Amino acid sequence: MTTAMIFILKPKKSSGCAFKEKGERGREREKWAEEEEKKEEKKKTEEGGGGWTEKLGETQIKVMISVGPVVTDFSVELDVGPLQCQSVRQPRQSCKMAVDTFLLREIATATLVFLLTRLFLGSLLLLKPTRKLPPGPKGWPVIGALPLLGTMPHVALSQMAKKYGPIVYLKMGTCDMVVASTPDSARAFLKTLDMNFSNRPPNSGSTHMAYNAQDLVWAGYGPRWKSLRKLCNLHMLGAKALDDSAHIRATETGHMIRAMCESSQRGEAVVISEMLTFAMANIIGQVILGRRVFAQKGAESNEFKDMVVELMTSAGLFNVGDYILAIAWMDLQGIVRKMKRTINKWDVIIKKMVTEHTELARQREGNADFLDVLMSNRENPEGPELSMTNIKALLLDLFTAGTDTSSSVIEWALAEMLLNSDILKRAQEEMDQVIGRNRRLQSFDISKLPYLQALSKETFRKHPSTPLNLPRMASEACEVNGYYIPKNTRLSVNIWAIGRDPDVWENPLEFNPERFLSKKNAKMDPRGNDFELIPFGAGRRICAGARMGVVMVEYFLGTLVHSFDWKLPDGMVELNMDETFGLALQKTVPLAAMVTPRLHQNAYAT
């Protein structure tokens, strides 16, 4: 009698064009995936697809094979002693049996029948007519549709949607990509198939700008992602945490409007993006590090702003090397070189922040900030441990996503109002009635300012700061609207096109906040529930800072509109409204404007 191990192996899933995950991240994801797989396995066995054995008697086992709805079974008589296991249900589990040569022959036959049946039925399924890819442009040999995207991919993809329909398929080098450009198609991916699209594809941005996806934005859908998101929600971005930091926003806005009054007195124009980035970075600095990161607006804060823009722009570019891995090393567009330069600068800043924070630990005793919380989670027995790299990567996420997105929305809103002074006047009149002119806006006023809320929504619609959402990836092959979506297909949702869709919005190119005062639209929630307006994406990977984003936009925009009259600098007759594409959509020419205080002078004192 001989002893043998029986393994019923599941065919290894193809990795498509995804990079292979390495080290800690890989192991962590594997563990999470295994648990998820166990749950899925049971479901799949019931739905069809797999093979397993059951003990029938002391010397007989039943082998069952299923592919789709078809189940085949046969029994095998064993010329052996008693079996040492009850059943072999999990494909990855092994079961030791004492078997003789006869048994080995039987098992070999059974395995062969299983594989042949699976192959045969599998190929029948492959021929099913439902495996039709969504329509899309043909593209070029080898590089596929990459050159068709140009420098304004959101615009090019929106034009393709007009030609091919709500879901467009593009072969991008060796990778598959689909783009959803209507509310219904976005819902199909981000809500109906949310779980299947809850991962982000690996790319040069996540590798070089997010410490190899060790952050929250690019983390694989797994325990570390869950833990980072929970910590952010509890201590920084959730409703309670935002209420707790209201005083920080109020103080920082005070600094900002006083600096603007000084610019006004000097007759200087205010550069909106510089001013807002300075204020927002200081707010985030106080929440995370317990201190402002810039004492004064100047060279240092402007350099910080340039770095945020650089990071957001290059991380959003379509890098040929991400789609044709064989030539990634050539870095044909020079994107990776630029990313490495930027991240090196960031790394110095973040390391300095963490070192200074550690040195001042004593002063914060009993008054922990967010970085203290993160540090205490480095050896958390109840969750995945956070490494120093995870913490640095998360800080980078929060400082970049937390400043550039909200400030660009506010900049676009002010630019639209400089083109249409009636909107500015109407917003000011509403605030004069509710708040008066003796004090400035406070957080609790916002719920009584429907026009201000409508103004924010209209800006989110026409100028979403993340035009193509952040990319997602299909974990498994699936079907959407009758089209076959292969495993590892990259998904972009054209939020920009949805906001300008004439089938959804009347006169979509017109900037008209009033559209959000009507019954149906007034209730529209930009935080992922109404797919006509999804500036923060939707589903389980929706923007972690959506609540903070809305608060920042409404509060800062309201304060700026209520506190000042606005006009273009003398001599400027036309306002440039061109966009520059990136992860966040920038105004190509930063907005500069002249401001005049319009409240009682005491209102600027605090």
Ligand code: HEM
């Ligand atoms: C107007 C402001 C903002 C806009 C328009 C915006 C937009 C977005 C979008 C579209 C996504 C991708 C969602 C998806 O895949 O479905 C995202 C993700 C994210 N955003 Fe924001 N964002 C804003 C503000 C913020 C703020 C203030 C923070 C934090 C300080 C933040 C942190 C994040 C993070 C961490 C993610 C990744 C979430 C995940 O993958 O689980 N965002 N944001």
